Amino acid sequence: MNSLNTVCPARQTFNPPFSRIYAEREALAHPRAAQVLSAFPASRVIVIDHYKDVFNRTHQSFYLQKQSQALILAVKKGTLIYPGAPFCQDFGNSHFYYTSSVMNCIYDCEYCYLQGMYPSGNLVLFLNLEDIFGEVRALLARHPVYLCVSYDTDLLALEGITGLVRDWIAFAGEHPDLTLEIRTKSAAFSRIADLAPLQNVILAWTLSPEAAARHEHRVPSPALRLQSALHALRAGWPVRLCFDPLLLLPDARNLYRTFIEEVFRTLPGDQILDIGIGPFRISTEYLKRIRRSRPACAILSYPFEVTDGSASYDRTAMHALMDEVCSLIAKYVNPDKIYRYEEDN
Amino acid sequence: MLLFAAALYPEAAPLIDFLHLKKDPAFRAFDLFTSADAALIITGCGPANAAAGTACLLTARPPKSSDSFVNFGICGCCSRDTAIGTPYLACRITDAGDGRTYYPDLLYASPFAEAGITSFSKPVSNPAALPRLPESSAPDPGQPIAPSGRKQWAYGTLPYGTLPYGNLLFDMEAAACYQSARHFLMQHQMIFCKVVSDYGTSGRPAPGAVADLLKEPAASLTAWLSGLPAPDLSPDPFTESDHEAIRTASERLKLSEAMHAQLIRLMTYASLTGHSPAKLLAFFAAPEFTCTSKKEGKRYLEQLKYRLSGQADL
Incomplete structure (x- = not known):
């Protein structure tokens, strides 16, 4: 399959990622700012009043900005914790919430919904994690909380810059009623390998067969991701595997069959906490925007079915693929641990 | 296609020369110089002229996703530590009229330094009297933030907080050109290249001196622009x-x-x-x-x- 990368200029013509750091004046006063800026001694800091002055500008090229991503340091105001979105799986947890201390991701997956959700490809880092912790504490006073902290970003991939995963893990250590999911496509478990595992912190790896991973730019290979998950598993962390989104690529059934065999040659299926499986699905509004941004991307040009504002593959074809994937995984993992996203969830 | 806007002929002259542009006699509202792959408009001085000229150029030559727009010209500088003739790309443009600040994308590696610029509706004669930004809620920007001790947020040679409006440079057109051009172009397609011609206290240089001053920066600019990629963001998938x-x-x-x-x-x-x-x-x-x-x-x-x-x- 083709992609827009065929028309993209060479990477070296761009300024290096994070060579521009836009910083709210209020964010510069935050103690975490010094830590983040110290990771980029050669970067230029441009002082701004509000992150939206940069992030929410009109007429930005999400795609080109991804080639020279700027970092925006900000202080998050307003709502800090959101109820879990209907497009996301709750894995049987009640009181499902998510939070975004970072907006956007350093990876560049062609099918990523963030391209439709955000007007900019730049990365916003909210420094006031303590305010988010405060809101989580307030929720915990009412009931246990299942909180996904790495949905609209990849926190573990950014750990070398932000240290947010360590802080979240420390926070979860103090609150046994809090279950955290930290989802990643990175191979960066080594960043937190020195920490003692917590049973209420789930490290979740999104896995894709090689043919799908070719559409995930700058993402560690599936083999590296598997190795990272294996290290986490051996260290005693609860590990979740997410085959989500499943892509209906040519010869998809064979691709996924071969890949699942490879996954469970590397990882002991009986030690996996659980498995998430979901088809590619996206809001039609987001899809429209992404198609404008990546007009030559084959995955996004697929003639999707549209139901209630959501675009997805043909239901019959996707069900057949999901059935196949579920039954293949069930050879290695207790079927009760397999959570399957259904369109009518 | 490269699309230029310059306030006055002396500012445009080196570009007209380097790019072998010819005056388009049919174009009446402004002076327009063109070639097969470039067009340059002389807008006249001040924000109203700059906005009108820019809009006129971009209407006459509707830009494609692979085109670039450049506002080129001279500017004043708040710091005498900056040499006359130093070219900058603007990373931050403040409109002194309403205090709004704009941030053009600077995605491509360039040979130029970057600085913030404030656009006024009339010439600045005493930059020392320009208002400073309120810094009440911010840390003292004069103090290093990074442990390395580098004053990373400084533009050019002065720290941000000591500059009027937080910007090192000042002119009369950049903000208006930006506000007009953003209706036609993506953020990364707009480039603001300004060359320091004075410190605001000694008046603008004579026309001949301006053209001489801009010769070298114009050569660097055109060389850089000619090497810039022209990504086609709407490729035609069909034969x-x-x-x-x-x-x-x-x-x-x-x-x-x-x-x-x-x-x-x-x-x-x-x-x-x-x-x-x-x-x-x-x-x-x-x-x-x-x-x-x-x-x-x-x-x-x-x-x-x-x-x-x-x-x-x-």
């Missing part, structure tokens, strides 16, 4: 015969506008997955093919979709 086949199929299947759009989407997918739209649609161009109604055409469209979505062999 000419694909286009013809789509037109014919659309007519013969009696497709509505919406159905025609659907056919284009399907054929885009076909093309990107290695199929030939012309071959796929050849059936509909055959003389013996008949389709009597839009309803029947819709059925053929559904069949195409079924085949392309991987549920039947192509």
Whole structure:
């Protein structure tokens, strides 16, 4: 399959990622700012009043900005914790919430919904994690909380810059009623390998067969991701595997069959906490925007079915693929641990 | 295509020379100089002229996604530590009129330093009297933030907080050019290249001196621009015969506008997955093919979709 990368200029013509750091004046006063800026001694800091002055500008090229991503340091105001979105799986947890201390991701997956959700490809880092912790504490006073902290970003991939995963893990250590999911496509478990595992912190790896991973730019290979998950598993962390989104690529059934065999040659299926499986699905509004941004991307040009504002593959074809994937995984993992996203969830 | 806006002829002269631009006598509202792959407008001084000239240029030469717009000219500088003739790219543009600040994207590596610029509606004669930013809630920007001790947020030679409006440079056009151009262009397509000509206290240099001052920066600018990539963000996935086949199929299947759009989407997918739209649609161009109604055409469209979505062999 083709992609827009065929028309993209060479990477070296761009300024290096994070060579521009836009910083709210209020964010510069935050103690975490010094830590983040110290990771980029050669970067230029441009002082701004509000992150939206940069992030929410009109007429930005999400795609080109991804080639020279700027970092925006900000202080998050307003709502800090959101109820879990209907497009996301709750894995049987009640009181499902998510939070975004970072907006956007350093990876560049062609099918990523963030391209439709955000007007900019730049990365916003909210420094006031303590305010988010405060809101989580307030929720915990009412009931246990299942909180996904790495949905609209990849926190573990950014750990070398932000240290947010360590802080979240420390926070979860103090609150046994809090279950955290930290989802990643990175191979960066080594960043937190020195920490003692917590049973209420789930490290979740999104896995894709090689043919799908070719559409995930700058993402560690599936083999590296598997190795990272294996290290986490051996260290005693609860590990979740997410085959989500499943892509209906040519010869998809064979691709996924071969890949699942490879996954469970590397990882002991009986030690996996659980498995998430979901088809590619996206809001039609987001899809429209992404198609404008990546007009030559084959995955996004697929003639999707549209139901209630959501675009997805043909239901019959996707069900057949999901059935196949579920039954293949069930050879290695207790079927009760397999959570399957259904369109009518 | 490179699209330039300069306030005065002396500022434009080096570009006209380097790019071999010729005056377009048919263009009446402003002086316009053009070549096959560049156009330059002389807007006149001040924000109103700059906005009008920019809009006029970008209307006359509607930019494609691979084009760049450059506002080029001289500017004043708040710091005498900055040498006259130093070129900058603006990373931050403040309109002194309403205090709004804009941030053009600087995605491509360049040989130029970067600085913030404040645009005024009249010449600045005493930069020392310009208002400073309120810094009440911010840390003292004069103090290093990074442990390395580097004053990373400084533009040029002065820290941000000591500069009027937080910017090192000042001029009369950049903010207006930006506000006009952003209606026509993406953020990364707008470039503001300004060369320090004075410190605001000694008046602007004579026209001849301006052209001399801008010669070298204009040469660097044109050399840099000529090496810039021109990413085509809307590549055409079809060959000419694909286009013809789509037109014919659309007519013969009696497709509505919406159905025609659907056919284009399907054929885009076909093309990107290695199929030939012309071959796929050849059936509909055959003389013996008949389709009597839009309803029947819709059925053929559904069949195409079924085949392309991987549920039947192509």
